[in-house]
Amino acid sequence: MRPIKHLFGIADLDREQIEYLVNLGDSFIDINRRPLKKAPTLRGKTIINLFFENSTRTRTSFELAGKRLSADVINISASTSATKKGETLLDTGQTLAAMQPHVLVIRHSLAGTCEFLADYLPNTALVNAGDGAHEHPTQILTDLLTMKQAWGTPAGKVITIVGDIAHSRVARSHLLAAKKLGYTMRVVAPKTLLPSQIERYGCEVFHDFDAALPGSDAVYMLRVQTERLTDNCAFPSVREYHEAYGLNGKRLRAAGPDCIVMHPGPMNRGVEIATDVADSARSHILDQVEHGVAIRMAVLAALCGGQEEEKKMGGSSRKQLSEEAMQAQGRLI
Amino acid sequence: MTDSILYTPQAVEDALNRMADAMQAPELFLVGIHSGGADVADAIQQRLEASGTRVNRGNLDISFYRDDLDTIAPHPLVRRSELPFDVAGKDIWLVDDVLYSGRTIRAAMDEIFDYGRPASIRLAVLVDRGGRQLPIAAECFGFSHEAPADCNVELVTDGEWLIEQRQVK
Structure with a gap:
């Protein structure tokens, strides 16, 4: 298997790497259920969670994952960071990297933030915790673990994803994962919430939710992200959205008795999902949250394993790189 | 580079029988270390159950x-740990195939x-090959053999079980 040095997105992972991380996550579920939730795996490692966008569950999930593997974890949110005082992203990244963390977990509203920083921070593993509408790889790995637990394998299954596809990094990452792992994605949304040329991802496109339900193995509801909707592409009203695209008991019955319900959270009850569906036995939403911690443990462990070996085998030296970075700084800023 | 069979299938079979005899009790808690130790624990379990041990x-x-x-x-193959019983207060047998530095056993105890919090942990290994780096000893072992430091001692389980000693560079 190709070694995994950073986690930028599903696009950069091959099938073998994805399956490796999901299986590793599977082996970590148990630690989270023990009375003593701690393993010594990442003792002496430092992890910095750098969140430029608000997040409760992803940040908490990464923090718990690091702490349960005995790493030292530090959280920085944009509201308290020097970015507020005018520091550039690159300077923030280099400043934190100079404090020698092993892993930097980054959420940012700009697509490609991690790839950009990776060129300048040679000794730090970077994890994308969501970059704009681009990718959210740990969420998809989490979902794949939930699907593995429910079905054994996602191959051949039909996942119907509903909501604001255009602004959803979760949807995008799933479309990429579906191709690599051989499951079918049905996307359901009003035209205003679909990106143009969505068919090029090889998915089935529906504007009518009811037509997409039969044959679905999972219905994956996306949160209506009001903060990302601009006035000119919004839907008429929340009530109308719920009527046309909300998952209620009737629709779930139409999907068949074995269809499961998924949601990356946080949920808007009464908007994209009805309360009785969210709380039903077919809802795997809280499993997803639990699996999220296990997957993030797997990602951190996979990125930290063998790190020192790799450095010895010829990671670029800091001096060279800081010169390169200085030149780049001059070019970029 | 020379490959050599250290112990034949018959010798391994006898050793497993001896170990199972030595571990006899009305009820046992047997924990194998993936993957070789789990195989050895399975083999001992079969023998013990045949003689009425739970x-x-x-x-x-x-x-x-x-x-x-x-x-x-960088990315080791990891299996799920499974301890389906409450370890608190139990007398546990930890089982591995080959005992060398003792670091694996320390990690397993952790x-x-x-x-x-178990009442006690005892160690059973198929081969003690010497070369310990920690104060750990097997209470029950099939073979004791001082292997040179530049050799691997390995339990081979494809087909009939046997133990090989192989020189590494």
Whole structure:
């Protein structure tokens, strides 16, 4: 298997790497259920969670994952960071990297933030915790673990994803994962919430939710992200959205008795999902949250394993790189 | 480079029988270390159950309890640890195939203690090959053999079980 040095997105992972991380996550579920939730795996490692966008569950999930593997974890949110005082992203990244963390977990509203920083921070593993509408790889790995637990394998299954596809990094990452792992994605949304040329991802496109339900193995509801909707592409009203695209008991019955319900959270009850569906036995939403911690443990462990070996085998030296970075700084800023 | 069979299938079979005899009790808690130790624990379980012992089985993967995460292969193959019984207050037999430095056993003991506080842990290994780096000893072993430091001692389980000693560069 190709070694995994950073986690930028599903696009950069091959099938073998994805399956490796999901299986590793599977082996970590148990630690989270023990009375003593701690393993010594990442003792002496430092992890910095750098969140430029608000997040409760992803940040908490990464923090718990690091702490349960005995790493030292530090959280920085944009509201308290020097970015507020005018520091550039690159300077923030280099400043934190100079404090020698092993892993930097980054959420940012700009697509490609991690790839950009990776060129300048040679000794730090970077994890994308969501970059704009681009990718959210740990969420998809989490979902794949939930699907593995429910079905054994996602191959051949039909996942119907509903909501604001255009602004959803979760949807995008799933479309990429579906191709690599051989499951079918049905996307359901009003035209205003679909990106143009969505068919090029090889998915089935529906504007009518009811037509997409039969044959679905999972219905994956996306949160209506009001903060990302601009006035000119919004839907008429929340009530109308719920009527046309909300998952209620009737629709779930139409999907068949074995269809499961998924949601990356946080949920808007009464908007994209009805309360009785969210709380039903077919809802795997809280499993997803639990699996999220296990997957993030797997990602951190996979990125930290063998790190020192790799450095010895010829990671670029800091001096060279800081010169390169200085030149780049001059070019970029 | 020379490959050599250290112990034949018949010798391994006899050793497993001797170990099972030595471990006889009305009820046992047997924990194998993935993957070789789990195989040996299975073999001992079969023999003990045939003679009427109640065996509770568990398996551990200690990859993430080792002290050398930085130096092992970047992405080790990891299996799920399973201890389906409460370890608190139990007398546990930890089972592995080959005992060498003792680091694996230390890691396994750390992991067991994360599940709870057993009354005791004893160690059973198929081969003690010497070369200990920690104060750890097997209470029950099939073979004791001082192997040179530049050799690997390995339990081979494809087909008939046997033990090989192989020189590494």
